[in-house]
Amino acid sequence: MWQERKADLVATMKLRRQSLAKGWYKYSRNPLSVLGLIVLVLIGTSAGLAPYITPYPAHAGAFTNFREAGQPPSWKHLFGTDRIGRDVFTRVIFGYRFSLLLGVVVLSLGVAPGVVLGLIAGYRRGTWVEIVIMRITDVFLAVPPLVLALAITAMLTPNLLNAMFAIALLWWPWYCRLVFAVASSLRNQFFVREAELCGASRAHILFREILPNCVAPILTKMTLDMGIVILLGASLSFVGLGAQPPTPCLGTMVADGAKRLPGEWWSTIFPALAIVLVILAFNLVGDGLRDVFAVEEV
Amino acid sequence: MALLEVVDLHVGYRVFEGYLKVLNGVNFEIEEQERVGLVGETGCGKTTLVKTILRVLPVPPARIQRGQVLYHGKDILLMSPREVRGLRRREMTAIFQDPLQALNPMFTIGTQLRDILKDSQERVGRGQRTQRAITARCISALRDTGMPDPERIMSNYPIQLSGGMRQRVCIAEALSRNVRLLLADEPTTNLDVTIQDQILRKLDQLVDQRGASVLIITHSMGVVRDLTQRLYIMYAGSMVETGRTKGVLASPLHPYTQGLMRSVPRLTGQGISDGIPGRIPNYLQPPSGCRFHPRCAHAMPVCVEAPPPFYPAGDNHRVACYLYRS
Amino acid sequence: MAKFIGQRLAQSLFVLFGLSLLIFFIARVVPGDPARAALGFLATQDQVEKMRAEMHLDKPFVVQYYYWFTGLLRGDLGKSSYTHRPVTTDLGQFIPATLELILFATLISLTVGQVTGVLAGYFRNSWFDGLSRLISYLGIATPSFVVAILLIFVFSQLLRLAPSVGRLPIMVAPPPTVTGFMVLDALIAGRVEVALVALKHLLLPAVSLALIHIAQEGRITRTSIVENLDKDYITMHKVHGIRTSRLVFKYLLRPSIIPTVAVIGLDFAFLMSNAFLVELVFMWPGFARYAVTTMLNKDLNAMVAVVLVIGVTFAMVNLLVDILITFLDPTIRIQRRGG
Amino acid sequence: MPGDILSVDNLRKHFPTKEGVVRAVDGVSFSIAPGETFGLVGESGSGKTTTAQCIIGMYPPTSGDIWFKGERINAAFDRRPKHVKGDLRIVFQDPGSSLNPKRTIKQILSVPLQVHRIGSRRGRLARMKALLDMVELPADEYLYKHPQAIGGGERQMVALARALATNPSLVLLDEPTSALDVSVQAKIINLLIRLQKELDLTYLFITHDLSLMRNIATRVAIMYLGKLCEIAPTAEFFESPVHPYTRMLLSSIPVVSDEEEALKPRKVLSTGEIPSPVNVPPGCGFQSRCPEAADVCRRVDPEMVEVSRSHQVRCHRERRPDRAGHAEASVLHEREERLC
Amino acid sequence: ENVAVINGFPVITADPATASDWYDTEVMYNLYSPLVYPSPDGGVRPHLAVSWEAVGGDLTHWRFNLRQGVKFHSGNTLTAEDVAFSMTRFITMGRGNSGPLGQVTAVVVDTYTVDFVLDKPSAIFPETLALFFPVEKNLVLANIKKPGPYGDLGDYGEEWLGTHDAGTGPYMMTSHIPGQRLDATRFLDYFEGWSNEGWGPDEVPIERLVFIMETDYTTLMTLLRAGMLDLEINGGWTLPQLREIQEDNRLRLSFCWAQNVTVWMNSKVPPTDDEHFRKAILYAFDYESILGPWAEFGNGETGIILPNMPGYVPIEPQPRKQDLERARQELALSKYAANLRDVKVTFHFCGGLDFEEEVGLQLQADMAQLGVRVEVAGPPWPQYSASCSAPETTPNLTIFLFAPQAFPPHDYYLYSMFSASGLGWIFSAHWYFEDPEIAHLLDETRAEPDPGRRMDIYRQLQPLIAAHSLAFYPYQKPTLFAHQAYIVGPKESIAFVGPSENMHNWRINLKLKQELRG
């Protein structure tokens, strides 16, 4: 008996390992995606270890040094210093923390409700449940997210938390719609029908039969969305509605430095490129994931 | 000289997992005004073969490793795009399996038909008269296929037609010009028997009128028996047996053909055999030698070594099996 | 078709109604005092109280909404507490500038995106395909405000090639407003040189807006061309000996263009939100800049109007796109005709 | 009949759509005795699947009754008692979409076991292996595979194993082999026949392939445009088809041998296509394609009549006493030949 | 070309009854004339009114004699009717700068005499009228839009006045696109005339004014460099920009008046409710560091009122210097000494303003040395100002730049900021009104008709207020007018928003312009 269960476990693990290996194989076929992943890992770890690897960790917090303000890039300050004398390189690395945190928090708050609502609406398509959920979704989707995010954050006290809150509030409808589309097409698939006919519970059908089929698009969208959320966060802080000083925040740094163009170009160009890099990396990884999942569908 | 002769054709696909060796030394020929059937199960490479002949194989992922496709003795695979286009306009054409996929959903039947005639070399002249002449020819081509009310159909879009109607349109497109060779890739697989019956009868008639040769590709033994004089049986990328249709069906020689024939449900109702054990091989690592040997009850050591050539078995009947070596 | 449009319009109305409720609600629940903001510096508490009564801020949410809604039915969106003008007047002044910008950007992104997409798709895996892929990756990853700043830095500050602010140089008197589009108005007034100058001013902001969309549209078109190239019907067209030019520009392009058209609506939404930032960077005296200002000032009436205008535009664009697709795609047309 | 395992009485299923009401099933009655293989044949769109889906409870019928083992089961699945759900199972046509591509075969097979509380947690694994053995798949290997990783025929076998997991007594087979090659089909058909014997199963077998039907069914019903045309025991059905549509079908079948050719009725040229089930014209549904449609056929829809015991047919011609039986078949053929 | 392009920030309203903003005031002084005109000594001198007196002894009844022959831009003559109408309109609409006036009833005595009756006595009433700009009665009445909130008077002409003017000022509005641009031309019949006395031979009046509204200083710099901008009067330049302007011989930088950077300390919420804690902040702040780079442009010296205003008294610490030792001592005395770790000081600045942010960051760094956490935030203006409407919502520290923008400026700096009738927002974000002596003295300033003695009271007040450490004053931010060298002015510089930007006070040297710009 025990032997049998062990064999079962081993086989299951082996299957899982195999599909992971296969996924990675497909992913690794695209060198750009691999590059994106490497960049992302680099950004992630350096953001995580920022206090230990940056040259002037103090510059991320309460610090001023007007004597060294506005210095051009040099070996001492790779990306130069800003108007208060802080090391731009250090602040860019710390700035990634904010961006990544924003992305992770927004998506983890936004995705779950969106997915659940989308599943329910998709499965119960044609009933009042679907109508209520999808009309509410429509309302949220009726204006571009940045506009609503601006409107909301403009009214709240600007800080990291409120920016996250505002964006998260806007994010679920996208997942709701995505999952709705998948779920309502899967609803008539025979394997769902079969589970119903067999007497399986709603929860089983929603979360065991339909949800696994939504995972691929959700994951892909999530990686691509990380880029979009980071962009949105950067945009909000560019307008001055993001994290508050002295928190290093890429959008704020760009906005701040832009006032000093073309003279102190380094204080805006480097943070701007940093934003581009992280979004690019997420896009590349997202495309890689899409490849992985797309081939599987065939 | 045969109208079309395929010699030792090897074609594969490069995919994520590796290289799929699909066509494995295909040899076959079609004579002038001959009707040839090609029967094989799903995935044995029938469509690949047709696309190779027509030079429309997507390259990459596909790759033509070696072999020749001789049309009147000239290798199609070596022709310039211009020559190929000329060939397609005048000499050979095709009908594909899925009539919905084969018609462009964005344009009316009339537009598509007319453009084929406009671009074919059979020009009548220029100007308004030509337009009207072309339209008239389109309508008559549709009517030839047994299409009711062809004038109306001309302004319809593919989705407005039923499966049978679409297939008639495909036939009209293929036979609107006077071609010498028609490659029909499973023209009736998705249709009901009654409709299939109508369409095959019509196709038969039209090909007869034009004196063209036909290659009919199908899963169905019954269809080839009705329509063709000669038959090829294909398995996993190569031809395993050929001969006069009735002869092959009545007394199949290759173990695969025999298994297949036993699996076909008969109207006589004597029950069905157990089919053929196993399934079609994986093209990534196909079995060496005769690709059928892992499923074959008569497999011998020699089968593993090299693919068998065709051995004659009397009365035009040839089999690629070492059982018939002597 | 008429029925379809009617349905869609009704649906949009419903959504817009929900949207106005949502904005109103959000604006009410968050703290802040629009009356105070409206009055300015030296106002006394009494004056503020009076203003609050005038703005119905002392009433419950539902009553406020009722006032606003009945006003809307009369075509009255209320008064902006920031500019002290009727919101409709403000909108009338600012929208054309933004529209000009967005339309020009759309024009650029559609043409450039389409052409590169078609070429990259048809010559897939060529160097051109690789190059356009690389550029499109960069384009998608670069926020438009970053593009804007980079463009200003390079073209207007380093190279001094293009102006970086506004719609016209200060010393040039704007032509009389007819369409609200500077270029058109200048042409109508017969001042060609002004039109050219206005166009020059339009260029950088429009390009910064368009870049990301060029990338996106190019990519979608490419994908869809590649997808269609593999379709049986394209193979069939080849088999039937259709000329290459006809094959590409008629039989391939038409089905491939539909996905691009389908995303125009969504694209437009992003274009609008990007316009918010680009207008700030280029000091474009447009709607988006007005919107940001009113939002920051908690100018309730203006804010609701701004969001609604965007909602309406978005809905209209989507409707237009749907009609366009119906026009382009007979499959959908036939289905809708049945309905 | 009291002994029947399933009986369907005047079943109708109409779908309201944009274009109009689709009369997918329009008054179908039949019953199946235990141990039978009841074959339902018809061209595509004739309503076979809809009939099966009403029986299985995917949607409630518009009207009519369905009796299963003496129990009236008109409601849709969500209102049916659980034992019925276990006792009445279905295998769908498309092996691609009937198995969830994201779940392993083990997970797929465990659903009915869990839902119907069959076996202990431990025992289930053994039970699943037994099921796979039953459908002749090597259990240890297949249990841990995803459906995409196996062939079409094997998928259909897994679907069958899943259907059998709850020990049903009636299994609806909706074209279980039409997407498969003949060599694979042969295997599955044999498997079905074997399992029927072993497990005392009753089948409702849906197909459009008459030759296949000849080899598996005990009784055959022909469906056309939502209505049954003819029901007869298999042998009688093939030996003496009565309905003009049946004969048209039979004569259109491509066959592979001369013996079969001899069994086919004389050629009835097939014309026209099955009309759309929306706004069905009055009279007999087949009237538009029937080579000898009379005036009455265009006005009145015929009723089902018995030609002989257990052989029923729905054709006006059978009403006229002077033209019963095969006598008039030749007349038809003559006329047919004159037409050609 | 005889044009001056002037940058003012968005003019929100051009109606004198609703204008309140700094930028509005700048424009007002060009289009309209106030009843009395600010003078450099902090008082007012005759302008539209030639003389005035309090009637009766209680300072509630004031009589003004108007200048005769003053022409409106329409060509009509200004009369008491117009002034009375304007005052009634100002008070009825109750917006803009009308707050400090209270309830005023205007009575026409004769064609050139008008009486104002106040609801409470005020000795400084005449001075407050430096922000009262009469409009032409008939013109406004002719352009009323009905319906409006004022019954028969509709909208009181507000909408029309947004894009037209009805004034007597040196320039006449020719067009106004709110938020974008305001054009004006010289009014030849301006009652003060356009004599060239005191100006150089080539310096002629400016014919046309273009007010543009641009907040981005990168852009402004580009425009200035290119000669497309003649005068910038808000002075939001960055240091490198200021240096560039200084070095360019075609440009000039003139100092006009200062704004004092004030950091209010909220005396009602912990930990700044403790006076010692406030003092600690005062000493902890590193004034030199923040001033360092600005020293060449500004002035470290600043206090409750501006140093260049008459009656200025320096306040502690002097010289303004960081003294961490002293700060530590004060901190030890405060009731939060035991648990400094739990203390959190909030510092708000108006979002987007660099100087203010830098002060916050500097303070943050300084206080960190004492183990006190400072949270810096820069909400946008509306939230920023709204949070100061109640003591509980007011942050510990609020930084604000006070430029003298109400008149008289002493009253603005002292009375409106430190009297209990405080307005409930940014002016008194310290929330301290307990000291009876201060309250008494403040009331006295408004009851003292003699300007000299009033000034004495002002001097007396400053150390008293400073003793409570309600604010610290990091530095004085100079308002630097950047302009083309060929734009000359202002002839008369007054520490008050408006008169310095009155372009009647400026001239253009066309010859020089020709030379410098070609």
Ligand SMILES: Nc1ncnc2c1ncn2[C@@H]1O[C@H](COP(=O)(O)OP(=O)(O)OP(=O)(O)O)[C@@H](O)[C@H]1O
């Ligand atoms: N574009 C392609 N890329 C990769 N593999 C392909 C491609 N086209 C076909 N194949 C593979 O080649 C093999 C033969 O395919 P082909 O379509 O020629 O078979 P077929 O005999 O026509 O089958 P069917 O009866 O299903 O039409 C299959 O195993 C298929 O997986």
Ligand SMILES: Nc1ncnc2c1ncn2[C@@H]1O[C@H](COP(=O)(O)OP(=O)(O)OP(=O)(O)O)[C@@H](O)[C@H]1O
């Ligand atoms: N849910 C539905 N809504 C509308 N029409 C439907 C629906 N389901 C089936 N139909 C229609 O009912 C008719 C009968 O369909 P059904 O699937 O039962 O036919 P079938 O005999 O199983 O055909 P096939 O051989 O193609 O499987 C068809 O015309 C179909 O279009």
Ligand SMILES: [Mg+2]
């Ligand atoms: Mg094929």
Ligand SMILES: [Mg+2]
């Ligand atoms: Mg079916």
